[in-house]
């Protein structure tokens with residue numbers, strides 16, 4: 001079978017004979033490129049495993065599933081409390097980060113990673129369940145309420161998922177995006193232009209400018225949720241944060257609320273709102289064209305939002 005690796009800053013498609021994972025076989029039908037994949041590629045870090053943490057496929061009996069890449073220990077205090085995203089053991093061994101991920105013809109995963117899809121969700125779109133789950137988790141952390149005014153700073157895949165989740169939660173949403181095609185995608189999901197101040201501002205760009213914009217847009221006593229990843233630290237202007245008594249909310253990956261996983265909620269959202277997949281997926285490539293797919297994902301100006309590999 002074929003699988004995508006990073007080698008010294010280059011994307012490589014290799015022929016491999018053995019599956020490293022254990023458990024149920026998933027034949028991959030969609031695996032999406034994430035900003036963090038591009039970051040890892042740029043780091044030229046020695047990623048020893050197959051790339052890809054946003055993936056979906058079919059089981060041997062044809063059942064379509066999304067795959068949750070979390071690999072928690074299930075035994076530590078965080079895991080026992082249901083906060084398995086905070087498991088210290090699990091952080092370094094997620095699929096596509098520490099263990100073989102989804103940019104391959106197939107992979108094997110523990111049954112706990114399987115997320116069964118509602119019948120109307122196309123498995124070719126279901127790689128979006130992962131980024132949606134990130135947003136479901138973050139919006140829960142921020143305490144999203146119906147009737148709130150929500151602003152989104154950053155029009156990439158995560159920002160657009162925030163628009164979708166916030167609209168599904170009956171809020172008014174304003175979007176600030178760098179590129180016209182991102183704004184158009186946001187509008188198709190129900191976002192308007194930014195106007196006035198907001199109860200909740202979600203920073204999804206991972207830049208200093210975006211953080212400061214988010215703080216400016218936040219009303220006194222409002223909240224700023226940071227979903228952007230600030231690899232070199234978070235440059236925060238403390239004075240306006242203090243003078244408006246803004247609550248800064250952090251969020252990491254996804255876990256579970258009671259018996260329901262963030263992934264399950266995300267799968268239902270994708271089922272109820274087919275416009276999400278339409279707005280987000282701009283490119284599809286066969287696995288053989290992984291190099292071209294990564295080049296397209298990097299070229300945001302050329303219109304890429306979510307680039308999907310289809311083994």
Ligand SMILES: [Zn+2]
Nearest residue numbers: 034035036054
């Ligand atoms: Zn991702």
Ligand SMILES: [Zn+2]
Nearest residue numbers: 073076079087
């Ligand atoms: Zn644990």
